[in-house]
Amino acid sequence: MWPVTKQTQEVAPDVDLEHVTAIHVASDTLPPVPDPERFSSWIRLLKATSTVLMFIDKCKKLTCEVDRELMDRAARLLLKYAQAQSFYEDLENLKKKNTLNKKSKLLTLTPILDEHGLLRVGGRINAVSDVSRDVKQPVILDGRHRITMLIVKHFHEKVAHGHQEAVVNELKQKYWIIRIRPTVKDVASKCMICRIRKASPRPPRMGDLPEARMAHHHRAFTHCGVDLFGPMEVTVCRRREKRYGVLFTCLTVRAIHIEIVTNLTTDALIMALRRMAARRGWPLHLYSDNGTNLRGACSELTKSVRELDHDVLKNLSANYGTTWHFIPPSSPHWGGAWERMIRSVKESLKVILKERAPKDEVLNTLMAEVEHITNSRPLTHVTVEPNSDEALTPNHFLLGTSSNLPVLGVFDGTDMYLRKQWRIAQRLADLYWRRWVKEVLPQMLPRKKWYHEERPLQVGDLVIIVDPDSPRNVWPKGVIEAVMPGKDGRVRVVDVKTKSGVLRRPASRIAFVPVGNEC
Numbered sequence: 099m100w101p102v103t104k105q106t107q108e109v110a111p112d113v114d115l116e117h118v119t120a121i122h123v124a125s126d127t128l129p130p131v132p133d134p135e136r137f138s139s140w141i142r143l144l145k146a147t148s149t150v151l152m153f154i155d156k157c158k159k160l161t162c163e164v165d166r167e168l169m170d171r172a173a174r175l176l177l178k179y180a181q182a183q184s185f186y187e188d189l190e191n192l193k194k195k196n197t198l199n200k201k202s203k204l205l206t207l208t209p210i211l212d213e214h215g216l217l218r219v220g221g222r223i224n225a226v227s228d229v230s231r232d233v234k235q236p237v238i239l240d241g242r243h244r245i246t247m248l249i250v251k252h253f254h255e256k257v258a259h260g261h262q263e264a265v266v267n268e269l270k271q272k273y274w275i276i277r278i279r280p281t282v283k284d285v286a287s288k289c290m291i292c293r294i295r296k297a298s299p300r301p302p303r304m305g306d307l308p309e310a311r312m313a314h315h316h317r318a319f320t321h322c323g324v325d326l327f328g329p330m331e332v333t334v335c336r337r338r339e340k341r342y343g344v345l346f347t348c349l350t351v352r353a354i355h356i357e358i359v360t361n362l363t364t365d366a367l368i369m370a371l372r373r374m375a376a377r378r379g380w381p382l383h384l385y386s387d388n389g390t391n392l393r394g395a396c397s398e399l400t401k402s403v404r405e406l407d408h409d410v411l412k413n414l415s416a417n418y419g420t421t422w423h424f425i426p427p428s429s430p431h432w433g434g435a436w437e438r439m440i441r442s443v444k445e446s447l448k449v450i451l452k453e454r455a456p457k458d459e460v461l462n463t464l465m466a467e468v469e470h471i472t473n474s475r476p477l478t479h480v481t482v483e484p485n486s487d488e489a490l491t492p493n494h495f496l497l498g499t500s501s502n503l504p505v506l507g508v509f510d511g512t513d514m515y516l517r518k519q520w521r522i523a524q525r526l527a528d529l530y531w532r533r534w535v536k537e538v539l540p541q542m543l544p545r546k547k548w549y550h551e552e553r554p555l556q557v558g559d560l561v562i563i564v565d566p567d568s569p570r571n572v573w574p575k576g577v578i579e580a581v582m583p584g585k586d587g588r589v590r591v592v593d594v595k596t597k598s599g600v601l602r603r604p605a606s607r608i609a610f611v612p613v614g615n616e617c
Contacts, residue, residue: 102590131179134244140252143245147172157531174214176245177237181217184240189217203276209238212418219274236274241281248284249273259292279615281345290611295570297562302588304548310349310383311435312539316530318495319374321349322381323436331455338455344370344445345377347436350384351534353473353492354439356465358458364407368414380418387425387433426591427605428565439472448472474500478537490537546608554589555581555605562609563594565600574598575611 132150137143149166155162162168182189186206191197192211196206208220218235226234239246250269257264263284269275286292310321328342342362346355355378357370376379408424415422425432446468456464473496476489491500555561559578576596584590592608595599 099351109496121406128230132249134179137248140245140248143144143176144169144172147176150402151175174216174558177216177239178214180243180245184243185217185238189338190216204238207238207274213317230526232272232473234503236270236272240272241275241277246275246281247285247331250275250281251289252261253281254285254289257611259286259289259295262569263285289346290474293611294435294562294575297611299564299606301548301551301604301606302554302590303551304545305584305586305590306541308349310385311542313350314535314539315528316350317350317379318353318492319346319355320349321383322348322383322385324386324434325433325440328441330461332461333455334458339456340356341461343443344374344559345436345439346374347439348492349435351492351495352435352439353479354469356469357444358462358465362411367411368506371415375418380420382420384415384422384435385425385433386422387430391613426602426604428607431606432604436502442475443468449473470501476500477534477540488511490530495527553610555592555608555610556589557581561592561594562611563596563603564607573609574601576601578608 119181122503129311130144132146134143137146138148145164148164148171151168151172185204188202188209189211191199192209196575198209198365204217210220212218212235218239221235223229223234239249240252241247243334247566250265253268256263257268262279262282265286266278269278269282275281294608312314313321313454323346325345325347326342327345329339330342331341332341339360342359344357344359344367346357349511354431355374357373359366359370371384408422447464450464450467450471453460471495473492476491478489480489488500492502555578557578561576561578563576574593574596575592578592579595579600580593581589582591590605592605594602594603
């Protein structure tokens with residue numbers, strides 16, 4: 099007996115109770131059909147129906163086995179089942195040779211019944227002789243029916259989860275499905291493989307700038323970012339050795355300081371930090387990545403940075419009142435303020451460096467020049483109007499001018515006294531900071547990207563960890579175990595439980611995969 103009660107009312111809400119009763123009575127004269135709601139595949143439903151038909155034939159003492167003819171019988175039976183639920187009134191009118199209702203969905207299709215009782219499109223191309231009947235008179239189906247959805251899913255997988263129009267084209271060779279494109283789109287949206295293939299990160303709205311970026315009227319390098327670049331080859335006697343650059347970036351005025359180290363060890367990095375602090379002063383806060391997201395770095399550099407003892411670095415910096423912060427793994431955008439400076443240094447170095455492996459003294463001199471050139475870049479728009487002020491540069495906060503040229507102005511002999519010189523320096527620094535607040539700070543107001551609100555990541559979500567260096571089909575999958583909201587309450591870092599362990603990643607590297615009817 100056909101399972102026609104709740105499912106019928108959900109799939110075909112326009113069918114009244116009289117029609118449902120009529121279907122129930124008429125089903126007594128037909129073989130039983132497995133409930134389509136219990137199947138997730140058209141082939142499985144087809145085979146199950148074929149097995150039922152084979153059992154019925156054996157009960158009638160007929161020799162039968164599962165072959166193409168039996169599969170065709172099962173397919174016709176399932177299609178008749180779907181049509182009886184979706185177009186019962188039209189079927190009754192056609193059987194009684196009555197005219198169709200003016201509100202019928204099949205009115206423009208001039209439907210007919212074939213020798214098996216299937217509802218087909220009458221059409222206007224019957225005169226074509228070299229075309230199969232399925233093309234000239236396709237079977238009519240309702241896109242909202244469960245069997246139709248299974249058929250569409252079968253063709254969707256048949257075309258390798260291809261484009262929507264490819265699925266539509268394949269279906270039209272055999273079936274005329276009402277609302278075919280919405281049906282194909284709905285099936286594709288529920289396909290887990292397609293969800294995984296199309297999943298992309300949806301980072302939360304860009305957060306507010308940290309205090310380090312807006313700490314005006316403080317000494318340069320009070321808030322400092324640290325990054326590494328290299329290796330670079332130098333000539334020592336008749337051999338070549340490697341050198342690495344340690345880049346310190348002031349997060350407020352965007353000035354840089356470069357130190358050269360001979361190797362990437364914790365002791366070498368500590369000595370580079372002490373040399374920088376001796377010239378620029380000890381920073382209050384140091385920021386750096388944890389060695390897993392060095393952009394553009396070679397494998398040797400990445401491996402060496404991973405071996406650094408972060409606890410030793412934290413303890414040393416704490417002795418001088420410095421707090422060392424490490425950003426989450428695989429989140430270079432958290433350190434964009436100093437990551438971008440690596441590119442500026444490399445661009446300047448390509449222009450200045452004329453030989454492949456200079457001597458140590460030459461490399462140190464070149465790095466000093468690169469540092470000066472980078473610190474001479476304007477922080478604001480450079481105006482071409484006459485008598486306008488010079489654009490602010492990081493060197494204004496380090497040297498008092500954008501270059502090594504003296505400050506222009508008229509001074510008398512009394513300005514040469516030490517006390518007067520100190521007041522001039524303080525006055526110039528105050529003027530530069532006032533200009534920074536008026537000219538540079540307003541440029542930080544707008545959000546360049548990530549300005550839409552997105553669904554926040556939640557504990558228990560199925561996600562994919564995005565790895566830009568690996569193909570999509572090998573991205574690790576996992577379930578969110580813990581979320582870490584930022585100061586604004588938006589989730590920006592999560593812990594994902596994968597088969598290889600728990601990984602901490604930023605929200606910008608997490609692609610949410612909806613399950614069921616989630617969007």
